[in-house]
Amino acid sequence: MSRREYLKNQKQKGRRLIGVFPAHYPREILWAFNSLPAEIWDPPLDIEGANAHLQPYICSVVKLGLELILQGKGDMLDGFLFPHTCDSIQNMASIVYDYLGVGKPCYFFYHPKAPYRPSSRRYYLEQLKSLVSRLERDLGPMDENELRRRVEQGHHLASILREIYDARRRGGLSASNADFYRMIRQGEYLHPDDFIPLLEDFLKASRGGDGKGPGVILSGVLPNPPEILNLLDELGVRVVDDDLLCCGRRIPMHTTMAQDPFEALVDSYFAMPPCTTKDSPLKGRVDYLLEKIAASKAKGVIFYLVKFCEPEWFDVPCMAEAVKEAGAAVLTVDVDLNQGLSGQLTTRIEAFVEMIGRQQEA
Amino acid sequence: MSLVKRARYHFMKDIGAPAVMRLSGAGRKKGPGRPKPGFGPGLNCAVRLKEIMTRHYFLSRYAEGAKPVAWVTSGAPVEILRPFGFYTIYPENHGALCGAQRLGPELCAEAEAHGYHQDLCSYARIDLGHFLSGKTPVGRLPRPDLLFASNNICQTVVYWYRVLAHQLKIPLLLFDTPYNFEDITENDVAYMVRQLEEMIPVLEEVSGRRFDSRKFQEMTGISRDSSFAWGEVLATMKTRPAPMTIFDAFIHLAPIVSLRGLPVALEYYHILLRELRERIEQGIGAIENERKRLMWDNIAIWYKVRDFSNLFAERGMNFVTATYTNAWAETISLMDADRPFESMARTYSLVVLNNSLDHRLQLMERLIKEYHVDGLVIHSAKSCKPYSVGQYDIKRLLMDRLGIPSVIVDADITDFRAYSEEQTRTRLEAFFETLEG
Numbered sequence: 181m182s183r184r185e186y187l188k189n190q191k192q193k194g195r196r197l198i199g200v201f202p203a204h205y206p207r208e209i210l211w212a213f214n215s216l217p218a219e220i221w222d223p224p225l226d227i228e229g230a231n232a233h234l235q236p237y238i239c240s241v242v243k244l245g246l247e248l249i250l251q252g253k254g255d256m257l258d259g260f261l262f263p264h265t266c267d268s269i270q271n272m273a274s275i276v277y278d279y280l281g282v283g284k285p286c287y288f289f290y291h292p293k294a295p296y297r298p299s300s301r302r303y304y305l306e307q308l309k310s311l312v313s314r315l316e317r318d319l320g321p322m323d324e325n326e327l328r329r330r331v332e333q334g335h336h337l338a339s340i341l342r343e344i345y346d347a348r349r350r351g352g353l354s355a356s357n358a359d360f361y362r363m364i365r366q367g368e369y370l371h372p373d374d375f376i377p378l379l380e381d382f383l384k385a386s387r388g389g390d391g392k393g394p395g396v397i398l399s400g401v402l403p404n405p406p407e408i409l410n411l412l413d414e415l416g417v418r419v420v421d422d423d424l425l426c427c428g429r430r431i432p433m434h435t436t437m438a439q440d441p442f443e444a445l446v447d448s449y450f451a452m453p454p455c456t457t458k459d460s461p462l463k464g465r466v467d468y469l470l471e472k473i474a475a476s477k478a479k480g481v482i483f484y485l486v487k488f489c490e491p492e493w494f495d496v497p498c499m500a501e502a503v504k505e506a507g508a509a510v511l512t513v514d515v516d517l518n519q520g521l522s523g524q525l526t527t528r529i530e531a532f533v534e535m536i537g538r539q540q541e542a
Numbered sequence: 543m544s545l546v547k548r549a550r551y552h553f554m555k556d557i558g559a560p561a562v563m564r565l566s567g568a569g570r571k572k573g574p575g576r577p578k579p580g581f582g583p584g585l586n587c588a589v590r591l592k593e594i595m596t597r598h599y600f601l602s603r604y605a606e607g608a609k610p611v612a613w614v615t616s617g618a619p620v621e622i623l624r625p626f627g628f629y630t631i632y633p634e635n636h637g638a639l640c641g642a643q644r645l646g647p648e649l650c651a652e653a654e655a656h657g658y659h660q661d662l663c664s665y666a667r668i669d670l671g672h673f674l675s676g677k678t679p680v681g682r683l684p685r686p687d688l689l690f691a692s693n694n695i696c697q698t699v700v701y702w703y704r705v706l707a708h709q710l711k712i713p714l715l716l717f718d719t720p721y722n723f724e725d726i727t728e729n730d731v732a733y734m735v736r737q738l739e740e741m742i743p744v745l746e747e748v749s750g751r752r753f754d755s756r757k758f759q760e761m762t763g764i765s766r767d768s769s770f771a772w773g774e775v776l777a778t779m780k781t782r783p784a785p786m787t788i789f790d791a792f793i794h795l796a797p798i799v800s801l802r803g804l805p806v807a808l809e810y811y812h813i814l815l816r817e818l819r820e821r822i823e824q825g826i827g828a829i830e831n832e833r834k835r836l837m838w839d840n841i842a843i844w845y846k847v848r849d850f851s852n853l854f855a856e857r858g859m860n861f862v863t864a865t866y867t868n869a870w871a872e873t874i875s876l877m878d879a880d881r882p883f884e885s886m887a888r889t890y891s892l893v894v895l896n897n898s899l900d901h902r903l904q905l906m907e908r909l910i911k912e913y914h915v916d917g918l919v920i921h922s923a924k925s926c927k928p929y930s931v932g933q934y935d936i937k938r939l940l941m942d943r944l945g946i947p948s949v950i951v952d953a954d955i956t957d958f959r960a961y962s963e964e965q966t967r968t969r970l971e972a973f974f975e976t977l978e979g
């Protein structure tokens with residue numbers, strides 16, 4: 181079933197659909213309102229109208245998101261949620277809310293930057309509660325028991341995802357790179373009631389890879405254009421782990437079920453891997469990546485970045501240097517979404533793979 | 543802090559700096575000289591400003607090891623650093639200075655050679671380029687002991703300062719100001735107050751000084767008064783003819799950015815204000831024949847300030863207001879030295895760039911009316927997404943609501959590789975025609 185058909189189906193079942201822009205937000209709260217977050221990262225659209233609102237130096241995640249609204253492709257949605265992720269998403273959200281008048285509720289979610297201070301924890305908790313009050317105004321009261329159930333479900337989902345990632349890291353997953361991310365990214369719109377069984381089946385069916393071929397780690401925002409995954413598959417390269425904002429960087433490293441579901445959500449948020457959109461210290465990001473390299477024995481890291489993405493680009497030089505010092509190779513690539521792989525990029529990736537292949541043999 | 547370095551710093555402060563100031567002012571004491579064609583007499587205060595800023599950068603060379611040094615973002619609540627005696631350096635101001643001297647691409651290239659992408663904010667690239675190469679037109683910037691950033695102007699500064707913190711292995715204090723998509727909440731204010739409280743022990747440790755709340759209140763008062771005075775300076779441009787131009791204001795902005803909270807900034811703006819009021823009394827305008835009054839949106843195009851200034855003055859067009867210069871005066875009435883933390887939270891988180899675009903539009907509408915603006919020049923700055931995204935809509939809405947014509951100039955604040963003279967000329971000519979038509 182296509183994403184659109186699935187969402188239509190969910191709507192018919194009585195779920196409200198909330199279009200959610202990247203990246204961090206408490207989806208358990210939406211589930212508890214019997215709503216379904218449909219994340220908007222890289223809709224397959226041609227950019228036309230968005231250019232009348234956004235300058236050429238704005239990234240394609242933001243442009244495509246706005247395009248979706250302008251082309252009316254979000255008509256099925258009952259509202260939008262804008263997490264405060266970066267300057268461009270922030271201003272685009274303001275364009276939508278202040279100037280376009282989409283005629284649907286818009287919710288904003290500001291997560292504290294500096295995720296290492298007591299004040300941040302407290303504020304995050306308050307933000308969760310104020311999001312709930314805001315949603316209650318439109319959607320009616322939220323049942324706290326339902327929230328608890330959804331938080332537990334979120335934990336369960338995170339633990340399966342961790343298991344899948346672990347299996348892959350150890351070379352024990354037979355799925356291709358393309359299939360792996362096709363599966364993981366379905367979490368951007370599937371309800372957990374549907375997504376969890378799908379993931380469990382996927383894990384069962386793909387256990388037992390041969391762990392052959394050099395391993396690489398992807399770091400960046402999202403694996404798009406997906407052709408890169410196909411190319412890596414063709415070249416016999418395994419993506420053994422990732423530090424991608426839309427994928428691994430949103431899986432809490434551990435979860436604990438606190439008595440209070442809000443506290444549990446706070447714990448989960450602060451247990452997420454370090455991330456530039458939360459202003460985690462750069463050292464935390466470097467160490468996290470180096471641990472991944474050590475644990476997966478990856479031969480290289482591909483910084484696979486969206487053009488004009490400031491949060492990611494600032495960290496790359498220091499991270500790349502640390503990766504090289506750790507003896508792994510680095511490839512840095514910047515792309516526009518949905519544009520496929522150019523011949524030049526294909527050649528660069530092939531050369532990179534050849535190099536790590538030689539290292540592997542040595 | 544080393545005793546020798548401290549002694550050297552004080553010697554330079556008392557003996558060296560005054561000598562340098564005398565030198566920098568030498569030859570200019572007679573005033574700004576003959577006016578350029580199209581302009582009224584220049585501001586006498588420019589000499590004093592040059593002295594102050596030269597002294598600031600000159601002394602900074604001796605601050606390292608003598609005083610705790612902090613690198614600070616332009617929108618950070620620097621008042622909290624003042625009672626600890628930090629010598630503060632504003633890399634954005636340094637970036638503007640490099641930009642004005644057309645050194646942007648050269649310093650940016652240093653950062654780019656280390657992997658910093660050409661699409662990143664050029665203030666950040668200049669600073670990282672300076673940090674990695676040591677190049678600067680001001681001799682030398684002292685290494686910081688502390689970094690102090692606030693994301694009330696952009697998230698970019700935090701990404702940038704995180705890199706510095708990592709490289710230098712020093713603390714980064716972040717004042718996180720939740721963006722106001724809608725109205726500010728009590729939770730937001732309480733969060734910011736708690737952050738300020740959390741900073742005190744770090745500041746005590748880095749500076750080796752105890753927090754003195756009385757001194758803090760006193761310096762908060764100075765800061766508030768300076769911003770008020772700056773607001774009054776800007777307000778003089780409501781008069782016809784305006785006694786200064788926004789291009790003057792771009793330059794005279796330096797103390798309110800870099801020396802906020804220090805008596806020198808307050809004294810300076812009082813002198814400037816006096817001069818401007820005298821000019822108003824005498825009917826002296828910044829340009830000879832002020833026929834049209836314009837507003838500027840966004841940060842200056844630093845390498846083009848002089849050219850633009852001439853180009854518009856020749857046509858009797860004067861820029862009398864800007865969203866940018868206004869940012870250091872806009873929210874100052876919220877500052878209250880008796881409730882410093884809470885009022886600082888509001889003052890700093892309600893600035894233009896931390897508010898929704900609707901707020902910005904309302905502000906611009908107000909400025910257009912108060913300053914009797916006939917047209918608007920919008921700088922779409924490649925470096926600065928928070929300032930630039932939304933400008934296309936603002937342009938359209940101001941035309942619809944107030945019939946204000948405008949032009950968009952695609953450029954960058956300091957990196958002139960992102961600027962096309964030909965394209966800009968063509969657009970400006972069309973704009974001039976509309977304005978005159």
Ligand code: SF4
Nearest residue numbers: 663695696698925926
């Ligand atoms: S120019 Fe814009 S992006 Fe750069 S530091 Fe200033 S406010 Fe931030």
